[in-house]
Amino acid sequence: MNGGQIGNVDLVKQLNSAAVYRLIDRQGPISRIQVADVSQLAPASVTKITRQLLERGLIKEVAQQASTGGRRAISLTTEVAPFHSIAVRLGRDYVQLSLYNLGGNELAFVQKELHYADQTELANGLLTNLHAFLSDHEHRIDQLIAIGITLPGLVNPTTGVVEYMPNTDIDKLELADLIRSQFNVECFVGNDVRGMALAEHYFGSSRDCQDSILVSVHRGTGAGIIVNGQVFLGFNRNVGEIGHIQIDPLGEQCQCGNFGCLETVAANPAIVQRVKKLIDQGYESTLAQKEDITIEDVCTHALNGDELSKQSLVRVGNQLGKAIAMTVNLFNPQKIIIAGDITMAKDIVFPAIQRNVENQSLTTFHTGLPIVASEIDKQPTMGAFAMIKRAMLNGVLLQKLLED
Secondary structure, three states: OHHHHHHHHHHHHHHHHHHHHHHHHHHOOEOHHHHHHHHOOOHHHHHHHHHHHHHOOOEEEEEEOOOOOOOOEEEEEEOOOOEEEEEEEEOOOEEEEEEEEOOOOEEEEEEEEOOOOEHHHHHHHHHHHHHHHHHHHHHHOOEEEEEEEEEOOEEEOOOOEEEEEOOEEOOOEEHHHHHHHHHOOEEEEEEHHHHHHHHHHHHOOOOOOOOEEEEEEOOOEEEEEEEOOEEOOOOOOOOOOHHHOEOOOOOOEOOOOOEOEHHHOOOHHHHHHHHHHHHHOOOOOOOOOOOOOOHHHHHHHHHOOOHHHHHHHHHHHHHHHHHHHHHHHHHOOOEEEEEEHHHHHHHHHHHHHHHHHHHHOOHHHHOOOOEEEOOOOOOOOHHHHHHHHHHHHOOHHHHHHHHO
8 A cells, every 4th residue: 555655645746846847937937926826736835846946956036026116026937058958850861969958949959870770770870879969069068857869650658668660670679768778867759740749839830729730741741649738649659640541542552551541642752753753754844854853842843833843732732631631520629730841832732731621621620720830840859859848847857857
């Protein structure tokens, strides 16, 4: 019995500290009285928790001028500058590393090639890059509190075990434990698209709503779903495989084995491949002269009036819209966010998405539903930092810092 009691006491402590910290972080500068009011915690508890947070340097007192001209009220705000973390985005053949302070300001960024076929190569390459990055930026790091890593594939976000990655031989890679033991610091590992959806919620275009769906169109097509301000994961932690919704039974075969998945139409390689194929068949296009066509080229030429590029992107928008309409019917989000290079040509792609969402989802669900471009697309490591931020706000990392 007793063990359970102790566990519960620790959990209550963690949740209460997190509630206080979260309020100060989200609504600061805020007074202790307001914190007690909003959190509904006893003033004595709030005083005790804020004292611990102040002693650890996680919050600071700021004097605010009283509107009545009387005594100045002391308010609390979070301290972010001395607390540093490293955020890593692992791609299929590259790794990106950033140094952040706790306020989400990126202080350094580097991208390196990283080729790996199995988990040993992946782990070794990652550790080498982390050690190099740390030694390059040691002079800028005050207190290193965590390392966050996002990657394509399936991850257990609680244990930090990687269960599957496309094109890589993985067998339950205990990545978080590996990083923890090497660097003696907390580590959080998660899926890249889900991490991005969370970052969008904390710092980007969905920070004004509690329910949103992020659809990412890069090498593949994925979705991150936020419900009630939390990443929606489900029991098997694998939700949002929008790229594998079948939209054309007679379509191309997908790497997953099925035919006509969204990913075979609405992913960068598929878009470029189709444009090349049509040009080879004799269709006219201003891209015909180009040797090596990229997704950026398709977007630029479409915006400059090239009909073939334009129609190709409208087709992508139509197919994305069909898949998004299904998720709208299932989740009734307040906002749809699109991430990826195709947002360069959003004036062409977004109306097509919108038309299909309107034609294929419930009127009450899509009325006034904004479809917007990602705001953090150009900060690829932000998803990994968002997991560290979440661990501060839910108390998991916060409690560890308070116990240090």
